[in-house]
Amino acid sequence: DVKVTQSSRYLVKRTGEKVFLECVQDMDHENMFWYRQDPGLGLRLIYFSYDVKMKEKGDIPEGYSVSREKKERFSLILESASTNQTSMYLCASSFQGPRNTGELFFGEGSRLTVL
Amino acid sequence: GNSVTQMEGPVTLSEEAFLTINCTYTATGYPSLFWYVQYPGEGLQLLLKATKADDKGSNKGFEATYRKETTSFHLEKGSVQVSDSAVYFCALTGNFNKFYFGSGTKLNVKP
Numbered sequence: 001d002v003k004v005t006q007s008s009r010y011l012v013k014r015t016g017e018k019v020f021l022e023c024v025q026d027m028d029h030e031n032m033f034w035y036r037q038d039p040g041l042g043l044r045l046i047y048f049s050y051d052v053k054m055k056e057k058g059d060i061p062e063g064y065s066v067s068r069e070k071k072e073r074f075s076l077i078l079e080s081a082s083t084n085q086t087s088m089y090l091c092a093s094s095f096q097g098p099r100n101t102g103e104l105f106f107g108e109g110s111r112l113t114v115l
Numbered sequence: 116g117n118s119v120t121q122m123e124g125p126v127t128l129s130e131e132a133f134l135t136i137n138c139t140y141t142a143t144g145y146p147s148l149f150w151y152v153q154y155p156g157e158g159l160q161l162l163l164k165a166t167k168a169d170d171k172g173s174n175k176g177f178e179a180t181y182r183k184e185t186t187s188f189h190l191e192k193g194s195v196q197v198s199d200s201a202v203y204f205c206a207l208t209g210n211f212n213k214f215y216f217g218s219g220t221k222l223n224v225k226p
Binding site: 050104 | 157159212213216
């Protein structure tokens with residue numbers, strides 16, 4: 001069964017802390033994504049990666065960075081967490097090219113609270 | 116640019132009622148359109164999709180038709196169940212890499 005696993009369901013951090021959110025997929029997908037979900041705003045793309053060590057900025061990259069050292073793993077990093085980064089973070093993955101049916105596969109989400 | 120607008124919720128219905136959730140889009144070119152569903156405590160999952168004008172996507176009793184003339188992709192179900200209670204997201208993509216999501220519509224179905 002297809003699986004995208006996010007390392008933490010719930011995190012509580014303090015302002016200024018460095019935060020790592022990990023995502024692992026077992027489907028050999030080339031594309032991986034990090035979204036932020038906020039009420040009334042839907043999903044907004046933070047970063048996107050189409051290959052190992054490759055990344056592209058999404059719509060709201062400020063305050064975030066990402067790392068993709070292995071195909072199956074995509075990490076989101078908050079260098080210095082702030083209260084306005086309190087949110088639900090969703091990781092997703094998909095194939096590229098002919099195997100891409102347009103379907104994104106999502107993890108269950110990581111709810112981050114920054115105090 | 117690309118964007119998706121969907122009706123605000125929450126939508127509250129009784130079991131067996133008819134459901135419509137409106138979705139309109141703005142896009143350059145010829146996007147593919149999707150409905151994703153998020154059940155409580157879970158990530159999003161694909162509900163249905165349509166890749167060209169006049170296509171109808173369907174799944175689990177839900178349907179949506181890609182209407183280019185009205186730039187719409189409204190979600191419908193003839194008879195909702197309590198188990199359909201969830202948040203529904205309309206989305207589009209032009210290249211299957213970057214997706215644009217609507218703000219989500221929460222559906223509550225009461226027995």
